[in-house]
Amino acid sequence: MTRIDRTFEALRLEGRDAFVAYIMAGDPNQDRALEVMQGLPDAGVDIIELGLPFTDPMADGPTIQLAGQRALDGGMTLEKTLNMARAFRAGDDSTPIVLMGYYNPIYSRGVDRFLAEARAAGVDGLIIVDLPPEEDDELCIPAQKAGLNFIRLATPTTDDKRLSKVLQNTSGFVYYVSMTGITGAAEVQADTVAPEVARISASTDLPVIVGFGVKTPEAAAAVASVADGVVVGSAIVERIGRGDAVPEVLNFVKSLAEAAHQGEQVHD
Amino acid sequence: MTDLFNSFMTGPDEKGRFGDFGGRFVSETLMPLILELEDQYERAKTDDSFWAEMDFLWKHYVGRPSPLYHAERLSEHLGGARIYMKRDELNHTGAHKINNVLGQIILARRMGKTRIIAETGAGQHGVATATVCAKFGLKCVVYMGAHDVERQAPNVFRMKLLGAEVVPVTSGRGTLKDAMNDALRDWVTNVRDTFYCIGTVAGPHPYPAMVRDFQAIIGKEAKEQMMQAEGRLPDTIIAAIGGGSNAMGLFFPFLDDTDVNIIGVEAGGKGVNDKMEHCASLTGGRPGVLHGNRTYLLQDEDGQILEGFSISAGLDYPGIGPEHAWLHEIGRAQYVAITDKEALGAFQLCCELEGIIPALEPSHALAHVMKIAPELPSDHIICMNMCGRGDKDIFTVARALGVDMTGPEGRAVD
Numbered sequence: 001m002t003r004i005d006r007t008f009e010a011l012r013l014e015g016r017d018a019f020v021a022y023i024m025a026g027d028p029n030q031d032r033a034l035e036v037m038q039g040l041p042d043a044g045v046d047i048i049e050l051g052l053p054f055t056d057p058m059a060d061g062p063t064i065q066l067a068g069q070r071a072l073d074g075g076m077t078l079e080k081t082l083n084m085a086r087a088f089r090a091g092d093d094s095t096p097i098v099l100m101g102y103y104n105p106i107y108s109r110g111v112d113r114f115l116a117e118a119r120a121a122g123v124d125g126l127i128i129v130d131l132p133p134e135e136d137d138e139l140c141i142p143a144q145k146a147g148l149n150f151i152r153l154a155t156p157t158t159d160d161k162r163l164s165k166v167l168q169n170t171s172g173f174v175y176y177v178s179m180t181g182i183t184g185a186a187e188v189q190a191d192t193v194a195p196e197v198a199r200i201s202a203s204t205d206l207p208v209i210v211g212f213g214v215k216t217p218e219a220a221a222a223v224a225s226v227a228d229g230v231v232v233g234s235a236i237v238e239r240i241g242r243g244d245a246v247p248e249v250l251n252f253v254k255s256l257a258e259a260a261h262q263g264e265q266v267h268d
Numbered sequence: 269m270t271d272l273f274n275s276f277m278t279g280p281d282e283k284g285r286f287g288d289f290g291g292r293f294v295s296e297t298l299m300p301l302i303l304e305l306e307d308q309y310e311r312a313k314t315d316d317s318f319w320a321e322m323d324f325l326w327k328h329y330v331g332r333p334s335p336l337y338h339a340e341r342l343s344e345h346l347g348g349a350r351i352y353m354k355r356d357e358l359n360h361t362g363a364h365k366i367n368n369v370l371g372q373i374i375l376a377r378r379m380g381k382t383r384i385i386a387e388t389g390a391g392q393h394g395v396a397t398a399t400v401c402a403k404f405g406l407k408c409v410v411y412m413g414a415h416d417v418e419r420q421a422p423n424v425f426r427m428k429l430l431g432a433e434v435v436p437v438t439s440g441r442g443t444l445k446d447a448m449n450d451a452l453r454d455w456v457t458n459v460r461d462t463f464y465c466i467g468t469v470a471g472p473h474p475y476p477a478m479v480r481d482f483q484a485i486i487g488k489e490a491k492e493q494m495m496q497a498e499g500r501l502p503d504t505i506i507a508a509i510g511g512g513s514n515a516m517g518l519f520f521p522f523l524d525d526t527d528v529n530i531i532g533v534e535a536g537g538k539g540v541n542d543k544m545e546h547c548a549s550l551t552g553g554r555p556g557v558l559h560g561n562r563t564y565l566l567q568d569e570d571g572q573i574l575e576g577f578s579i580s581a582g583l584d585y586p587g588i589g590p591e592h593a594w595l596h597e598i599g600r601a602q603y604v605a606i607t608d609k610e611a612l613g614a615f616q617l618c619c620e621l622e623g624i625i626p627a628l629e630p631s632h633a634l635a636h637v638m639k640i641a642p643e644l645p646s647d648h649i650i651c652m653n654m655c656g657r658g659d660k661d662i663f664t665v666a667r668a669l670g671v672d673m674t675g676p677e678g679r680a681v682d
């Protein structure tokens with residue numbers, strides 16, 4: 001059982017939905033990013049998605065692109081991102097960390113070396129946007145072997161024919177992308193998401209978490225009520241980017257987490 | 269008959285790989301779209317009516333076949349090899365780009381897509397896409413790096429005249445790779461009605477193979493024309509490389525003619541050194557994954573993509589088509605770099621000796637011809653791809669040569 005599995009097991013017993021928060025490693029600078037990260041569990045975050053900065057984030061909107069650029073301009077690297085995870089892990093042994101990003105920095109470091117380092121740093125799972133099931137041999141299968149969860153995205157274009165392929169080597173949870181588009185785009189509509197989550201849930205025992213387009217506590221509550229959890233990224237990153245103080249950022253996260261936790265789990 | 273097991277022309281495999289290069293490194297949202305495209309392309313490829321439509325438009329709209337021209341004065345001046353130019357700069361819209369655009373737009377129409385998006389660097393692919401969209405009454409949106417919008421202003425105006433919307437891209441550093449990122453972001457958002465018309469042999473499978481197949485008309489014609497002119501194949505073929513489409517188009521039909529030397533010319537910018545002021549992905553990069561495929565990329569130690577630098581906006585891309593990466597690794601083709609300065613010299617010489625104003629991109633290929641031709645015997649035949657005309661580049665060249673082309677009001681005059 002991984003930290004992610006244990007977290008969902010605990011949530012299931014408590015009958016609570018998961019709240020997942022995304023921040024970019026090294027944004028706005030390395031110290032502040034770690035400070036925010038360390039405050040997330042107390043603000044009610046169940047799982048942390050830690051963005052791995054990349055120069056060419058094809059699936060991200062301007063908010064997360066700019067966060068990545070700020071991080072890179074401040075000297076952030078894959079190695080320093082792993083150091084950040086390690087520093088967090090030293091003070092928190094239970095909150096799962098999922099690294100989210102693109103393949104090239106990992107490929108450049110070497111898959112085996114990266115997996116060993118990530119595990120040693122206390123990373124629990126990976127979401128790599130540009131690795132669909134067709135490229136599972138690259139990282140997904142080696143990651144599972146190394147004991148890391150590989151979390152796959154399912155999207156509105158994932159039809160029934162593809163769904164089994166998408167679910168096949170997925171572990172930890174399934175991330176349902178609420179819309180065709182990039183991060184930080186339009187507001188999510190809970191009623192269009194609900195049947196999609198139901199369709200995926202019918203094919204897997206894994207929790208289904210919904211992200212993209214969730215910007216407010218209201219939206220988080222609405223989405224959580226039709227899924228097993230909800231992810232907020234751009235709305236948090238935007239506040240970090242415009243210079244909100246760490247307690248303000250964490251207060252906003254808290255309001256999201258409280259709203260999300262009102263929802264009931266779809267899987268029970 | 270070519271032995272299939274020893275052929276260089278069978279790629280890509282079912283995973284879209286040329287050796288270890290290529291593939292389908294895209295987000296899940298795009299995955300069903302590229303599988304659908306692959307399926308539709310495989311069908312069109314074996315459909316005579318598809319090629320009949322292409323042939324008709326290549327002939328009557330583009331002006332194919334393009335001539336194969338013996339550059340006598342240039343050959344004489346260099347005093348070595350016999351130099352031929354494949355004149356794709358005479359195509360409608362002034363470059364090879366339209367060969368590919370025509371194929372993709374006919375395919376898009378078959379697929380019922382009504383909105384076409386494209387990325388462009390020099391603006392030649394954007395102009396070609398806007399042109400064919402105008403012809404067929406399709407909506408066209410072209411993403412172009414803000415920096416390129418500035419240095420290729422005449423092409424921006426052309427695209428607008430042709431009814432296209434030009435979106436200046438400021439994300440990242442505002443260059444060709446960022447334009448490609450934004451085109452992908454558009455596609456992932458508008459999945460139902462939109463067709464992404466990629467301008468070079470890059471991107472996820474099936475683009476590298478499909479664009480190559482459409483551009484291969486260049487090499488096919490050159491082969492026949494050379495047989496007519498000289499009764500034999502050339503000894504060396506040479507083309508410039510941005511993403512690598514004009515080069516792949518010339519090279520592909522010659523891959524199994526192993527007596528033919530194949531040379532790709534990358535943009536060396538200010539020189540291929542550790543300052544990275546160049547765009548020579550094979551000469552100065554290493555394998556990585558970007559824009560849907562594995563290939564050679566300009567990148568730093570951490571796997572972050574670097575900006576290229578070249579006087580030529582059309583060569584300013586930090587990657588290269590995956591088939592070139594493979595040809596490089598197996599040694600079937602040789603890749604070299606030419607600096608801005610050398611390309612400018614070739615540009616001027618071509619104007620003066622042949623009465624042809626070349627684009628800065630093929631000027632790189634020509635500069636390499638100038639390097640090797642003098643050392644070669646007079647019965648050595650070189651065929652270079654004159655893949656674009658230089659009208660779009662006159663302001664850039666004037667600036668580089670220190671000529672002031674601004675009018676009395678301080679504006680550029682044509």
Ligand SMILES: Cc1ncc(COP(=O)(O)O)c(C=O)c1O
Nearest residue numbers: 392510511512513514582629656
């Ligand atoms: C005339 C010309 N040649 C070459 C290129 C580079 O592209 P490729 O390497 O795909 O032929 C361009 C790109 O804009 C171009 O306009």
